[in-house]
Every structure is written in C-alpha cells, then in structure tokens.
Amino acid sequence: EAFDVVVVGSCMTDLVSQAPRLPKAGETIHGHKFFIGFGGKGANQCIQAARMGAKTAMVCKVGKDFFGENYIQNFKDNGVSTEFVGQTVDSATGAASIIVNDAGENAIVIVAGANLLLGGEDLRRALPALSHAKVMVCQLEISPDTSLQALRLSHENNVKTIFNPAPAIPDLDPEFYRASDVFCCNESEAELLTGVAVASIEDAGRAGEELLRRGCSSVIITLGSRGCVVLSAHEPSSPSHHIPTKPVTTVDTTGAGDSFIGALAFYMAHFPTMSLEEMARRANQVAGVSVQTIGTQASYPSKKDLPTDLF
Numbered sequence: 001e002a003f004d005v006v007v008v009g010s011c012m013t014d015l016v017s018q019a020p021r022l023p024k025a026g027e028t029i030h031g032h033k034f035f036i037g038f039g040g041k042g043a044n045q046c047i048q049a050a051r052m053g054a055k056t057a058m059v060c061k062v063g064k065d066f067f068g069e070n071y072i073q074n075f076k077d078n079g080v081s082t083e084f085v086g087q088t089v090d091s092a093t094g095a096a097s098i099i100v101n102d103a104g105e106n107a108i109v110i111v112a113g114a115n116l117l118l119g120g121e122d123l124r125r126a127l128p129a130l131s132h133a134k135v136m137v138c139q140l141e142i143s144p145d146t147s148l149q150a151l152r153l154s155h156e157n158n159v160k161t162i163f164n165p166a167p168a169i170p171d172l173d174p175e176f177y178r179a180s181d182v183f184c185c186n187e188s189e190a191e192l193l194t195g196v197a198v199a200s201i202e203d204a205g206r207a208g209e210e211l212l213r214r215g216c217s218s219v220i221i222t223l224g225s226r227g228c229v230v231l232s233a234h235e236p237s238s239p240s241h242h243i244p245t246k247p248v249t250t251v252d253t254t255g256a257g258d259s260f261i262g263a264l265a266f267y268m269a270h271f272p273t274m275s276l277e278e279m280a281r282r283a284n285q286v287a288g289v290s291v292q293t294i295g296t297q298a299s300y301p302s303k304k305d306l307p308t309d310l311f
C-alpha cells in the first residue's frame with residue numbers, strides 16, 4: 001500500500017492556556033481559557049495533509065496511557081493510518097505546555113517523552129511505507145538520529161523529502177541538508193542555523209542562500225504574516241522568490257508553520273509538476289486559515305473548507 005505522505009515525527013498533547021500576555025519568570029497571572037488539544041509538529045503536519053485529501057501514514061511513538069490512546073483515536077478520526085504508531089510503557093505520551101497571548105503569539109515547553117523512543121527498529125518496520133511514499137516529512141521533536149535515518153532512507157529510495165528543523169538545534173549534522181529536497185524552517189530557525197540575523201525579506205533570502213550552499217535542493221523560509229521566501233538550487237542564478245500572503249485577523253498562530261508544511265506535502269504529492277513557488281503560495285493560504293481560529297489541529301481546514309482553486 002503506497003501512501004502520498006508519510007510523516008516520521010512527534011505527537012504531543014497540547015495543554016493550552018490563553019492569557020493577556022506571557023508571564024515573566026516567577027510571575028503568576030490570570031488566564032481566561034484552558035483547553036487540551038492534539039499537537040506535536042509531526043502529527044500536526046500529517047493531519048493537515050490528510051485534511052487536504054492526502055493518503056497519509058504517521059510513524060511515531062506514544063505512551064500506553066490516556067493521552068496516547070486518545071491520540072491514536074485522533075489519527076483514526078482523521079483517516080491517518082496508525083499501522084506504524086507504536087505505544088510504549090517506558091515513557092509518557094509527549095506533552096506541550098502552551099501559553100497564547102492576546103496578540104496570538106505563544107510560548108511553548110515540550111516534554112517529548114515517548115517521542116524520543118522512536119528509533120531504528122520502528123523505521124525498519126515502516127520501511128515499505130517510507131520507501132514507497134510520494135513525500136516523507138521529518139522534524140526535530142524526535143531523536144535527531146531517527147529523523148536523519150528516515151530522511152536518508154527515503155532520499156535513497158527517490159522519495160521526495162521535506163525536512164523541518166524545528167525546534168532548531170545549533171550544530172545540525174551536515175547530512176540533514178543533503179538529504180532534504182525541501183528544507184523548510186521559520187525565520188528564527190534560519191537565524192539559529194546560519195547565524196544570519198533574519199529581520200527582513202532580504203535577510204531571509206541571504207539565510208536561504210547559505211542553507212542552499214549546505215546542500216539542500218530547495219529552501220523555504222516562512223515569515224509569518226509576510227509569507228515566505230523560496231529558493232532553489234536548480235536556478236542558482238535566480239535570487240530568492242518572495243511569496244507574500246493576504247492579511248488576516250490573527251487569533252492563534254500556534255502550529256501555523258505545521259499547517260503550511262502539511263499543505264506543502266499534499267501539493268508535492270498531488271501536483272508533482274507544480275512550481276514550488278505556486279505550492280508555497282497555496283500553502284500560505286491554508287496556514288492563513290489556521291491562524292484565524294484558536295487551537296492547533298482544531299483550526300486546520302479540510303478540503304471542503306477551502307476555495308476550490310487551491311486544488
């Protein structure tokens with residue numbers, strides 16, 4: 001059975017408090033709402049791809065606990081294959097404590113737990129899916145070794161790879177770049193990886209050029225409300241392309257980058273000949289819908305909620 005999109009990555013239960021602002025160290029403040037949702041960058045990206053109509057599978061590990069059981073049901077409810085979702089008694093399902101302020105900004109602490117136990121044995125079991133997928137997506141909320149192994153396996157089998165180095169780590173193994181068909185990160189991750197301060201669209205272009213030099217085929221740097229920049233090694237003479245996005249009223253930006261990547265994975269699987277710029281333009285629009293409602297996956301649109309010209 002061949003999947004459009006296989007994600008090797010994280011699942012987290014999001015514990016979200018909405019408050020007027022983010023608290024300072026040692027401070028207690030009143031928030032106005034609390035809710036529990038499904039999150040984790042890997043799962044978020046997989047769910048967004050599935051909601052757009054991609055045939056998806058998730059390769060991940062949760063705990064043998066209440067959050068883990070719930071998460072498996074969430075995948076089933078969204079039509080994601082759970083064949084490669086493992087459950088462990090050795091650690092708890094990953095959890096993310098999130099605070100969202102009135103400007104829609106957030107601060108997040110993740111305790112990856114069971115996610116860190118996803119390893120080589122799990123990848124071996126998922127190898128048929130990994131080597132036959134149209135697109136494989138990885139992030140850094142699982143062990144970096146596992147992500148790199150998954151990227152390597154897929155890349156060797158000519159599966160298109162998207163790597164999202166989030167949350168970013170300073171000394172990323174250089175092989176990550178070479179195994180990435182599309183290296184997609186946000187401005188702060190680009191800054192941490194390249195040392196180029198990313199305050200403007202031009203800066204993002206410069207950081208993108210440095211990432212290209214490290215060996216990725218294409219680079220996308222997402223810039224929040226300013227859209228993204230796209231660079232490709234196949235057009236070395238051409239500068240970065242800035243893809244703007246329509247202004248929207250922002251309620252909660254948590255997981256907007258994941259919505260973008262999930263949508264991008266869908267486009268790469270379903271429209272393999274479409275230009276990366278056009279895919280990024282459409283993925284911007286999908287992510288733009290997600291920021292207008294509270295919650296992470298809870299705010300991700302399905303195909304039926306989106307304009308038909310996005311398909």
Ligand code: RIB
Nearest residue numbers: 012039040041096255296
């Ligand atoms: O990218 C957003 C995600 O980051 C949240 O869902 C949270 O779980 C953290 O992993």
Ligand code: NA
Nearest residue numbers: 290293295299
């Ligand atoms: Na949202």
